[in-house]
Amino acid sequence: MATNFKIERRSAGGVRVLALDGYLDAHTAPLFESAIQEEAQAGNRRIAVDCTKLSYISSAGLGVFMSFIEELREAGGDIKLASIAPKVYQVFDVLGFPALFDMLETVEEAVAKFAEGPREG
Template identity: 40%
Template sequence: MEIHDRQADGVTILSLRGSIDAMTAPKITEFIQGQVSRGNIKLVADFSGVDYTSSAGLRVLLGAIKETRAQGGDLRLTGVQPDVLKVLNLSGFTNILKMFDTADAAVASYS
């Protein structure tokens, strides 16, 4: 799992590449918690490089949503691939997550 971050208009964009499972979930959780502890509570996770997520990945997303929303921020997704979208649909996460076609659209949604 590779994670890179960049800033755009006060929003932190996290670009993830690889699979999210029990082995990689702790790294992602730690990275997100680090962002939030630095006050970066408006997050966009670019999933265009994520090819798989397990239930561990769903827990990462839920934790990030709770953590950011508790501080007045949010986590929004972009670039969700079909296999990952299927998991999000089946688990009901599409009802609690805001998803966008592009990172720019996700960033703009915070305005």
């Protein structure tokens, strides 16, 4: 199955960083879902999603963030987003995601944000 989407994973400061590359739509969202599922099952509840190379997101991709966020927060973790291109940010913004998720300029800021403790609100 050819896809125009891939995920690279690494660790930084006790946080798992998932770098998304390409087009996140209904076709590729299951790959992202599996990746977060694997991290959660491995006990990694602090996840920073690096969107530097994310070219596109549709609601299927947004749905992955939504389906895991509550579970991770209840376990003391979170998903924070970083380095989102303006045209991708628009999609998050239209749906009110900035009020629900921390969105940082850089991955380093997202990783550092975890040290501040649980998200308020």
